[in-house]
Every structure is written in C-alpha cells, then in structure tokens.
Amino acid sequence: DIVLTQSPALAVSLGQRTTISCRASQSVSISRHNLLHWYQQKPGQQPKLLIYRASNLASGIPARFSGSGSGTDFTLTINPVQADDIATYYCQQSRESLNTFGAGTKLEL
Amino acid sequence: QVQLEESGPGLMQPSETLSLTCTVSGFSPTSNGVGWVRQPLGKGLVWMGTIWAGGSTNYNSAVQSRLSINRDTAKSQVFLKMNSLQPEDTGTYYCGRHVNYGGYFDYWGQGVMVTVSS
Numbered sequence: 001d002i003v004l005t006q007s008p009a010l011a012v013s014l015g016q017r018t019t020i021s022c023r024a025s026q027s028v029s030i031s032r033h034n035l036l037h038w039y040q041q042k043p044g045q046q047p048k049l050l051i052y053r054a055s056n057l058a059s060g061i062p063a064r065f066s067g068s069g070s071g072t073d074f075t076l077t078i079n080p081v082q083a084d085d086i087a088t089y090y091c092q093q094s095r096e097s098l099n100t101f102g103a104g105t106k107l108e109l
Numbered sequence: 110q111v112q113l114e115e116s117g118p119g120l121m122q123p124s125e126t127l128s129l130t131c132t133v134s135g136f137s138p139t140s141n142g143v144g145w146v147r148q149p150l151g152k153g154l155v156w157m158g159t160i161w162a163g164g165s166t167n168y169n170s171a172v173q174s175r176l177s178i179n180r181d182t183a184k185s186q187v188f189l190k191m192n193s194l195q196p197e198d199t200g201t202y203y204c205g206r207h208v209n210y211g212g213y214f215d216y217w218g219q220g221v222m223v224t225v226s227s
Contacts, residue, residue, distance in 0.1 A: 001170070037213040039154075046203055046217040047146075047154065053211055090154055094212020097167045099144075099156040 002026055004091050004102035012086075012107050017079035020105045022091035024072040035095040038067055038076045041104075042087045050089075051076060081107070111135035113143070113204050113218035121194050121225045129189040131204030131218060138162070138180050142207035143187040144214060145178065149200040159207045160187055194225045 003025040012018045028036050034054035039047040049058040051067035054074055066077045078085055086109060091102040117129035131143060144159035158168035160178045168176050172191065180187045187204060201222050205214035 035212055037211075039214075041154075046220055047205075047214070048217070049213060049215050052208075052213040052215070058215065092154075092156075092213065098170060099159075099167075099212065101146075101154040101156060103153045 001098055002028060002093050002096055002100050004093060004100055006089075006091060006102040006105045008103065009106045009108055012078075012081045012109060014083060014109070015080045017077065018081050018107070020076040020078075020089050020107075022069075022074045022076070022102050024074075024093060024095075027071045028093040028095035029070050030095065034070050034074070035093055036069065036074045037092045037094070039090045039092065040085075040087045041090065047090065111206060111216045113206065113216060115202060115204050115218045115221040117202070117221050117223065119222055119224060121198075121223060123195055123225060123227055125194050125225075126190060126192040127194055127198070127223060129202055129204075129221060129223075131187040131189070133185045133187065133204075133206070136206065137182065138185060138187055139182050141209055143180070144205055144207035145189050146203045146205060146214070146217075147198075147200045148203065148220070149197075152200075157189070157191075157202075161207075162209055196225050199223060199225045 005023045038051040041047040055067045088104045088106045090104045112134045142159045142161040145157040147155045201220040203220045205217040
C-alpha cells in the first residue's frame with residue numbers, strides 16, 4: 001500500500017501564506033500525471049475536493065488554493081489564509097487501485 | 110446537479126451484516142465510479158472500495174474479505190454490504206463520485222453514521 005504522510009497539525013496566521021505537505025512512500029506519478037488529490041473537511045461536514053491531480057483547481061474553489069509537486073512530494077498552498085479555511089486537509093492517491101488517504105493536517109489559529 | 114445520498118441503519122450489533130445504499134442523481138453510475146469512504150469518529154478518511162463505470166470493483170485489502178459493492182443502475186443506486194461487523198467498524202460512511210481517469214472524488218454525500226455496539 002502507498003502510505004501518505006502528513007503533519008498532524010499546523011498553526012497558521014490569518015492573511016499569511018501556509019503550505020501543507022504530503023509525502024508518499026513511493027511515486028504516485030504516471031508519465032506526466034500526478035495522481036495526488038487534496039480535500040478540505042470541516043467538522044460535521046463531508047470532505048470537499050480542492051485540488052485534483054496535484055495542481056488542478058476544482059470547480060468553485062477560490063484561487064488562493066493551489067497545489068504543486070510530483071513523484072513523492074506534494075504541497076497544498078493557501079495564500080492568504082482566511083478564517084473560513086480553518087479545517088482539516090487530506091491528501092489522497094489514486095496511483096494504485098488501492099487508494100489511500102493521508103491522516104490529515106488540521107489547521108489551527 | 111450531481112448529488113449522492115447515503116442511507117442505512119444507524120445501529121448494528123457485532124457480527125451482523127451492514128447494508129448501506131447510495132442513491133445518486135445528476136449522473137449515472139455507468140458513467141463514473143461510485144466509491145465508499147469510512148471515517149471513524151475523530152479520525153481520518155479510509156477508502157473502502159469502488160464500483161467503476163463498467164461494473165468492476167476494487168476493494169481495500171483490509172476489508173476485502175468482508176465487503177461487497179454492487180449496484181442497480183436502473184434505480185441509480187450503489188450498495189455496500191459488509192459482514193462480520195465489529196465495534197471498530199463504527200464511523201461515518203460516505204459515498205462519493207469516483208472519477209474514472211483521475212481517481213479523485215469530486216462529489217460526496219453527507220454521510221451516514223453507523224455504530225456497532227452490543
């Protein structure tokens with residue numbers, strides 16, 4: 001199984017830039033396709049797709065969210081952080097048929 | 110618009126078989142995959158399995174021996190069945206549209222909470 005490692009928590013300041021990392025135990029890229037996706041989840045809500053295939057902004061997601069990376073190292077950037085962004089963020093890989101999620105990074109003020 | 114809605118019993122006894130239904134609208138299960146994701150209370154997301162547009166399935170190896178996913182395309186419904194339930198199967202179960210050639214979940218249901226307890 002591909003293991004995705006995320007930091008459990010990250011302290012942020014409103015109006016500043018923050019980056020959330022996701023490291024895979026093996027490459028999740030095939031050719032030029034990076035099969036790594038990012039979700040936001042707020043308490044009591046279902047997850048919401050933010051970024052798909054590492055760097056593509058999902059429909060309706062503000063442009064302050066962006067994603068980058070390839071191979072085993074990926075980053076979700078929020079710039080600037082707003083109060084509504086306080087949530088838990090998960091990465092997910094679909095490189096293997098056995099999809100896996102990271103354990104999540106909780107943003108805290 | 111695309112919508113998914115989970116339904117099923119909220120309380121189960123250990124060793125019972127869980128049956129959940131995901132009713133979709135705004136797309137057909139024959140055009141995209143539908144997957145199930147579990148979230149234990151206060152914990153992270155765990156992919157359980159997916160039935161793809163063509164009807165093939167993939168399962169998480171951790172639950173593969175207990176899990177089956179199938180569908181009724183005429184009713185736009187996808188079903189999860191998991192036997193030999195244990196307390197550690199407690200959690201919120203989400204279904205989501207699992208995009209065919211990207212592998213990401215672009216739409217999610219609200220989730221259904223399942224508690225396994227005697």
